[in-house]
Amino acid sequence: MSIEVSRVGKKFGDFVALDDVTVSIPTGQLTALLGPSGGGKSTLLRIIAGLEQADTGTIEIEGRDATRLPARKRNVGFVFQHYAAFKHLSVARNVAFGLEIRKTPKDQIAERVDELLKLVHLEQFASRLPSQLSGGQRQRMALARALAIQPSVLLLDEPFGALDAKVRKELRDWLRRLHDEIPVTTVFVTHDQEEALEVADEIVVINDGRIEQVGSPDELYDAPANYFVMSFLGPVTHLGGKLVRPHDVEVHTAPPALAVAAADAVGAAGAAGGLVEGTVVRTVRVGFEARVEIAVAGADGTGAVDGAPSAGPGSSVEAVLTRAEARTLGLVPGTTVWLRQAPGSISIDAPAGAPARELVEVV
């Protein structure tokens, strides 16, 4: 393991940023620290880099105890959200900075800078000042600068957070390809679940100063450890006392044969095969999908079938269908429908006290 974080705690005044965090970051992989703002993920990254000191616990980098080591002796590459470009130095001098500090011979510096600028596709901008670059270019320069010192680990703090959506997407793909070329242990912080799922080999979900789950994107998506992880990684909705993904909600205009449902439900978790009756409130078509809001009858109504507990009175379920499906079913407000969780899909028990409707906005 490349980075070992053990029992790290950090407080800012009364605010607990990290609460007894222990995690191992695997060598040579691209790891995402994912979580909401203020959850402690940036603090963890800054503690690993030595830019912040942990109150308790230890940090080990490549087998060496780095807990008390100042940032400049850790040999980590750090990339800041707002680039932290040295404004008075040219792009080439920015990249050369760490090597100059290390008193690397001039010709070697020049060679290495050339090489890195090619790698980040900035070779024609070598003599420009950072202010003459776009945001994406500046961030690529910052990345080259961090890589120049051949760091044992590369840390990126919301590296694409300050960029607009299109550039962010491009840089994300590019980072993934770059990492495949130069497999240095990389940790990046993000609050964008899509970014984490798309780029990372491994995701560490952090919330409220604690680690919620560690795993590959598939593991996290398919087997979320808890309600938080499931809801953070994608939209969820309540269906019959379970939390499911809206696109895993099957919508029927006539009650399907219970026997069939039971047979289909073998793979799914226990009683999840239960049917819930409801009324369409609203359908919204967005691009290729149709979002359907369905009001579900109360506990005393017909909603509870097959012993499954129904959602509370006056609650609603969000289902996402393809446009074609929605058209075939002819869903209009007022249509009575029967809902069930799609066979083979994931679900977890709804936590007590959570509000019934859990539609989550996803960009």
Added chain:
Amino acid sequence: MTTTVPPVAGAPQAPATGLPAPRRTGRRAAPGSTRLTPTAGVGLGVALIWFSALALLPLIAVLVETSAGGWPVFWSTITNAQTAAALRLTITQALAVTAVNVVMGTLIAWVLVRDKFPGKRALEVLIDIPFALPTIVAGLVLLTLYGPNSPLGVNVANTRSAVFLAFLFVTLPFVVRTVQPVLAELDRSVEEAAASLGASPLTTFRRIILPALTPAIAAGAALSFARGISEYGSLVLLSGNLPMRTEVSSVRILSYLENGDQAAAAAVASVLLLVSLLVIVVLDVLQRRMVRRG
């Protein structure tokens, strides 16, 4: 021109989970500042020793010297007819000048920020000249234009108007330079909004612009007042330092000192010093208010 980038613009927000998640912004208690490192601690120590030796101890010595004589000595010194007259003249003239500066300073700042004309840059330089020009030279130049040989035929030498004029000259930059940056940062769309809601230019100025400028104007006025009451150099040649008529507090301190009466000099100096401290406190409060407004 570069654009400002709001943090995580357009990025997907964290899902609004139903769980009671504390919404706290700012992951660092005080961004960018850290506790003192040993090196910085030594630096702070050296800086404090120098600052104390240069400024704090001497100023404290003035107060100590004053209190050594006790209240009766202090009171009789500053109520002495000549000293009281000097204090009264200094304070009234400084107040009058500050009032003029509030109006003229704001107007000048307005013209410098909102108006465009050739030679504006030269005006910018003119504003700062009183700040950099040696005060004795300031007195000399004012005497040349407004003295006995005035090409304008205006002679204010050795009158109270001379005190007013000298104060006006040396305090010129303060209101202008505090108001100017605030005015420049002011969001023009707020004024356009006011106009679109039917406000006349005067109403917009009174109800929208002026309130935004008030802390800056007040800060400039405080600095201008403090500078006024402490002025000495520009008056030496201009006002004649006539006792009971044109003699200001600083001159009074100097004449006590020249007569070897350090206690009396310190007493008058303490009055000026306390006014300076008051101004510092006022400035601190105003600065905080300006910071709060962003």
Added chain:
Amino acid sequence: MVKTYVFRVIVIVYLGLLVAWPVSLVAKETFANGFDALSAALSDPSVVFALKLTVSVAVQAVILNTIFGVGISLLLVRYEFRGKRLLSSLIDLPLSVSPIVVGLALVLVYGGRGDWFGPALEANGIQIIFATPGIVMATAFVALPLVIREVVPVLTELGTDEEQAAASLGASSVQTFRRITLPAIKWAVVYGVVLTLARSLGEFGAVKIVSGNFEGTTQTATLLVEQKYQDFQQPTAYATAFLLALVSVACIVVVSFLRPDHSTSSSQSKGLS
């Protein structure tokens, strides 16, 4: 717009009558007889001495205030410590304290007849009041906040990202300061130095008290202007005043043309941060 035009005229007339015209007259007086006054003044040994003393004092004060100013600015912006707010307020005190009070204060503490350090220092052969060290201290005092007031906002605006980036690339705190922080605050330091220089060359009241105003030993240029004027050597007074005015106006012009506009400077630095 008529109103804009009126404002513009009012401002130009006001500044013309208050500043431009009077200041320009000092040049006119100096050159009323060609270069006679100036060359006469420059051949007067007391003038030459006073100018040399003034420059020497100003340079010393500038060096002291630059080191102190940059150091204090770094401490105030980058570190947390008790009494920081108080210190940051007290730093501005010299701007609002009368030079005469400054002079008196220094005399009380460092004067040979005072109750503080003066007698002990003089017993050890160290003369501060009525000597150059006192003049330097008085000058440094009145110009103390100028560097700090220029540097602090720039340091604050700069933030710590670049410094942290340098640290993560292996730079020590000295290397970070020299290679990253100093280049970023360079111009602020330059403005502060130029303003300090202008203020130092021109200090009068405080210097008058602490120097004793002895011609040929502690008389600075500003003190000389007063004395020559009152001794009816007005051409010499005007010539010396002209030289002082020339330097101070030059300082202002330099700062004004180096410094970007108030409006653009802030938006630029914000956008790049």
